[in-house]
Ligand code: ADP
């Protein structure tokens with residue numbers, strides 16, 4: 001017999017509220033993060049991510065609610081008494097200290113013996129890829145190297161949780177991609193929980209074991225990168241992740257396996273994946289542009305319900321694929337992404353769009 005071991009929670013956030021005047025920076029947030037998990041808080045600017053991270057680290061005192069780390073309520077503990085280390089937004093290295101001194105600083109404060117500090121600094125520098133750069137000053141380092149010093153400085157404290165606030169935002173796009181791979185590798189090597197705040201969805205997808213979408217001080221939804229990208233439960237998540245094909249409609253009819261929707265005057269059919277909806281309810285649905293097939297329409301009527309008519313309003317060749325914009329009868333535009341040009345589909349042509357029943361996702365909110 002096989003038992004699935006339940007992972008212990010490293011962090012439990014319960015009913016956290018933090019207000020500034022009449023702004024709810026955090027509005028009743030619940031969150032569980034497992035031991036050894038790479039967790040990302042993703043959402044638009046001003047959504048409450050930094051407030052949540054700093055509340056976990058002890059830099060902000062919430063109005064109400066609790067933060068439990070490793071089974072212990074830390075509400076009344078200052079940052080340095082919590083089992084957390086924090087990498088702050090922007091580079092905050094001591095400019096007059098060299099790399100080794102910057103990394104060892106936290107241990108020096110704890111009056112740890114110099115040879116032990118040196119040994120740990122060396123180990124950390126190898127771990128984050130700074131071997132041999134002991135004597136460099138921060139201004140003699142690239143942005144990526146400065147960020148590694150910050151990471152080493154936080155990790156050397158050997159806490160249970162590393163908190164990172166927009167750790168890559170000062171880096172250019174290519175470096176950010178490389179650092180994502182390194183951060184993930186680093187997290188798996190040290191094995192502690194990372195909580196990483198970003199507004200960048202690509203960054204989130206590439207590092208996270210799990211992602212929580214945070215906006216307006218609220219937890220919108222959470223899941224693995226695959227879950228929130230492929231099957232977002234909320235319309236907000238779909239839009240935030242760049243989904244263009246969102247249609248608003250009404251439930252016309254439904255049974256256990258299928259839902260028929262009224263989209264303006266068109267009826268479309270989608271699979272009913274246990275959606276909690278009823279007849280006449282207004283809903284939004286979305287579909288990935290690569291999940292739609294486009295073909296020239298030669299009929300004026302169709303019996304296929306998993307299809308809709310439209311007119312090609314734009315064709316753009318984008319190297320690896322061709323993008324078609326198709327105008328529906330309700331004036332909404334649908335994007336279709338095809339790996340190659342579709343023979344005889346030209347600008348202004350009447351077309352028919354098809355999909356597999358499972359490809360439309362319904363959003364409850
Ligand atoms: P994020 O990190 O997601 O961009 P923040 O947690 O920084 O968001 O901010 C959440 C909300 O709280 C925003 O509306 C922000 O303006 C407000 N806020 C954050 N810190 C303060 C503060 N010290 N004083 C007043 N308002 C604040």
Ligand code: MG
Nearest residue numbers: 046049050051
């Ligand atoms: Mg922030």
